[in-house]
Amino acid sequence: LTVGWFVGKMRRFRPRCVFGYPSSMVQLCELAADAGEDLRALNLACVFSTAETLLPHYRATLEEAFGCPVADGYGSREAGFIAHQCPHGSMHITSENVIVEIVDPAGNPLPPGEDGEIVVTQLDCHATLFIRYRTGDVGRLSAGECSCGRGLDILDAVHGRVNDFLIMPDSRRVHSSALHAALSGLAGIEQFQFHQTADGAVEMRLVATSDFSAEAALRENLQTRLGGETPLTITRVDAIAPSPSGKFRYIISERNF
Numbered sequence: 001l002t003v004g005w006f007v008g009k010m011r012r013f014r015p016r017c018v019f020g021y022p023s024s025m026v027q028l029c030e031l032a033a034d035a036g037e038d039l040r041a042l043n044l045a046c047v048f049s050t051a052e053t054l055l056p057h058y059r060a061t062l063e064e065a066f067g068c069p070v071a072d073g074y075g076s077r078e079a080g081f082i083a084h085q086c087p088h089g090s091m092h093i094t095s096e097n098v099i100v101e102i103v104d105p106a107g108n109p110l111p112p113g114e115d116g117e118i119v120v121t122q123l124d125c126h127a128t129l130f131i132r133y134r135t136g137d138v139g140r141l142s143a144g145e146c147s148c149g150r151g152l153d154i155l156d157a158v159h160g161r162v163n164d165f166l167i168m169p170d171s172r173r174v175h176s177s178a179l180h181a182a183l184s185g186l187a188g189i190e191q192f193q194f195h196q197t198a199d200g201a202v203e204m205r206l207v208a209t210s211d212f213s214a215e216a217a218l219r220e221n222l223q224t225r226l227g228g229e230t231p232l233t234i235t236r237v238d239a240i241a242p243s244p245s246g247k248f249r250y251i252i253s254e255r256n257f
Contacts, residue, residue: 003031010042018066019048022058023248029065040067048073052248055180074158076135079120083155090146091155097124100155101132102141112143112156138165166196167255169229176250182221188212193240196253201231205240 006028010018018025025047032039047062047070054072062070074091075081082098083091093100099121102110110116118137122130142156165173176194183189191207204222215234223232242248 003028003035004037007032007035007037007039015042015044017044017046017048019050021051021248022049022054022062023052023242025049026058026061029061033065039065042066044068046071050075053176053250055176074139074155076120076137078130078133079122079135080124082118082120083158086146086148086150088146088148090142090148091158092146092150092152093155095152098122100141100153102139107132110140112141115140115157118155118158166194166202166226166230166251166253167200168227169200170227172227174225178225179222179250182225183218186214186218186221188214189218191240193249194251194253196251196255198254200255201233202226203233203235205235205237207237207240 029039044066046068047066049058049062049070050073054070059070059072069087071085071087072091073081073085074083079098081094082100083093085091101119101121102114102116103119104110104116107119115138118135118139119132120130120135121132137158139158140156142154144154145151146154165175166179167173179194183192188209188211189206190209193205195203195205197203206218219232219234223230226232240248
């Protein structure tokens with residue numbers, strides 16, 4: 001099946017929105033552009049992103065290719081949809097359906113503004129009720145209110161899985177957004193993934209164009225964020241496969257949180 005077949009099927013179905021993993025939707029956009037397919041002709045109202053971290057360049061690519069806003073979302077397979085982004089940019093918790101808490105390692109609730117593990121109690125499951133289910137994700141709540149007027153609680157940030165952080169020797173946590181900033185402005189990078197072993201060493205797997213020549217600058221930028229005491233290896237590879245679930249993970253860490 002070609003990308004033209006998929007776009008043609010979408011054109012016949014005439015969807016009002018597209019919902020999916022951002023990395024997969026970006027790949028569709030890139031393939032469609034190469035094939036001369038205009039995704040703007042679908043006249044979508046919105047693109048909904050889920051399951052993976054919506055990086056800034058992913059949002060920009062999707063908005064440009066589809067010609068419509070992108071709304072992020074957060075959920076889990078066990079608890080269903082937990083929060084959705086409104087047009088004003090706030091991630092509103094679906095408080096009618098789920099109770100969300102942010103807790104410390106001992107399970108104690110944390111106040112708004114502090115990072116901790118996201119714990120949910122799902123109110124809609126009539127078969128097996130999940131009570132204070134530990135999602136394994138790290139995030140924080142907001143004490144403010146959104147100007148959209150919805151009045152729902154706000155999930156201020158979702159940083160990703162507990163093991164989506166690199167753990168430094170001084171116990172400092174480095175999130176993928178900080179590492180992504182180290183790549184900003186370096187042309188030729190197509191895909192990347194960080195793997196940290198239990199001893200703390202970090203390998204960056206890098207897919208880049210043949211004329212990529214900024215490895216020295218990349219290494220310097222990364223080492224600044226990781227610290228000079230963290231061993232860093234950059235390995236050029238042809239491709240990086242997603243996980244068996246289909247999600248793409250930017251960080252895989254074997255160190256204890």
